[in-house]
Amino acid sequence: MTDSRPNTSDYEQLFLNDTPLLDVRAPVEFEKGSFPQSQNQPLMNNEERQKIGTCYKRSGHDAAMALGHSLVNGKIKADRMAAWIQFTKENPDGYLYCFRGGERSHLVQSWLKEAGIHYPLVTGGYKAVRSFLIEQLEESIEECNFVILGGKTGTGKTRLLEHLPSYIDLEGLANHRGSSFGRRIGGQPSQIDFENRLAIEFIKSRNAGRTTIVLEDESKLIGRCCLPLSLKEKMQKAPIILLEEDLETRVQITFEEYIEQNLFDNICAHGKDTGFATFADDLLASLDRIRKRLGGARHQELRTIMEEALLEQRDHNRSQKHRDWIRTLLRDYYDPMYEFQLEQKSGRITDCGNCRQLQQKYSNANLNKLFSE
Structure with missing residues (x-):
């Protein structure tokens, strides 16, 4: 050279x-x-x-x-x-x-x-x-418009994001699915790394002329990664597209992401036996983290079902029993919380539909024009 x-x-x-x-x-x-x-x-x-x-x-x-x-x-x-x-x-x-x-x-x-x-x-x-990235991040948040993709747990919001013409995957940048069960292999980036990655995504979006950006509905924290205050405040005022799926579809999506994909990732990282043990420990620990909010009796009931499902999966390679605790957790724990939160946002909902309907409508849409008003 x-x-x-x-x-x-x-x-x-x-x-x-x-x-x-x-x-x-x-x-x-x-x-x-x-x-x-x-x-x-x-x-x-x-x-x-x-x-x-x-x-x-x-x-x-x-x-x-x-x-x-x-x-x-x-x-x-x-x-x-x-x-x-x-x-x-x-x-x-x-x-x-x-x-x-x-x-x-x-x-x-x-x-x-x-x-x-x-x-x-x-x-x-x-x-x-x-310093440049911090400036670009704040400038981008100020100048860009946002559309929020909302929906109950398990509707597949991240999957839909990937079919939209202008989006930033906050959960992907944070390497976390955003719930108590959201930990992923590889751990999360530092807060600074998360902010750097976010700023870079904004730079690329704006350079490509994408100034209206779809973001998944998130709380202030995605795991341990904290959204910039200015971004969270602007997200709280942005229009919402609501992704709606029936309960069994959501059970299937949750099963694929949190059981099949998580187990696959752990086996790839640790090998078959250690990978399964790590997967099982993480799953049980995730449930234990919400014990107080579930209440002792309901937590123990779900933990028993989860333990039985893990034993059946380990010993007989059958994983369908996981659907039982997933269904209960979605219906009785996550849905009431989301419905309460959605009531506070009802005036911002501009559209709703299932994944097929929303993908068909927005996958080739010019979001800059669609949400310019």
Whole structure:
């Protein structure tokens, strides 16, 4: 790689093009917040970073720099150089960055240059890009119009979203289905990562001319990820399309997503036996989390049915008994809560129908025109 590309401050294009990014910050920094297309190959690990920070406070910049060069030297430096070089070969159009676009990224850039590789960096580093995304997020929330897709638990709102021309999947970004049973394999992103992902989705939508966006009806929290206050406030005033399905259809959708898909994901992640055990433990723990709201007797009744269903599924590969507790939970627990909440929103409902009807009506619709008034 001999061609010299300039450093960039065009943050928008980084995300519109899903440009690969080499993050040379320490792992602890990366875990607090990063970008979807970034890969962490640190200049310093967490322990080294801490030592250098302590040295800087006690003895100043020059001493800290000297310590850094002594810690990242020899085989350690060679191994890290090898990882960076491999990244540049696999991602010739990428960029590298550190926290502020300062000494760490410039040092990595200079070491790569010594190896004959001219690799550009993101000016301003993570801090500047994060500030840009925060600004874009708030600007997008202010300028975009929203349509809320509502419906009882199990109606398949996320499935319908995917057939609409302009949507953002909040639950997908949060990696959580939004209910007490909503945990997914891989865990949730940090709050900062969730906000970054959301901002990037808005950037892509607006760049494509989509300024009226469908969002699934969500509470303030999706698992542990919190919606921006400005977004939640605007969602509470937006028109609602109501997805309606009969109870048995909802039981089937819930069964497919929370039983079949969750078990499949766990087996893929952990293997057959451990995967099933993890799936079963998570399911029981989800029910236990709503014990107080269910009441002791109803919780115990549902837990017994769930335990029987899990045993039958494990020992005889029959999973249909799960439908019994799903049906009861939907009808007697989730439906009354949603109906109460829907009463407060009834004046905002602009349309309703089942999945087939709404998909037929809106899948090719220009939502910008449809909800412009």
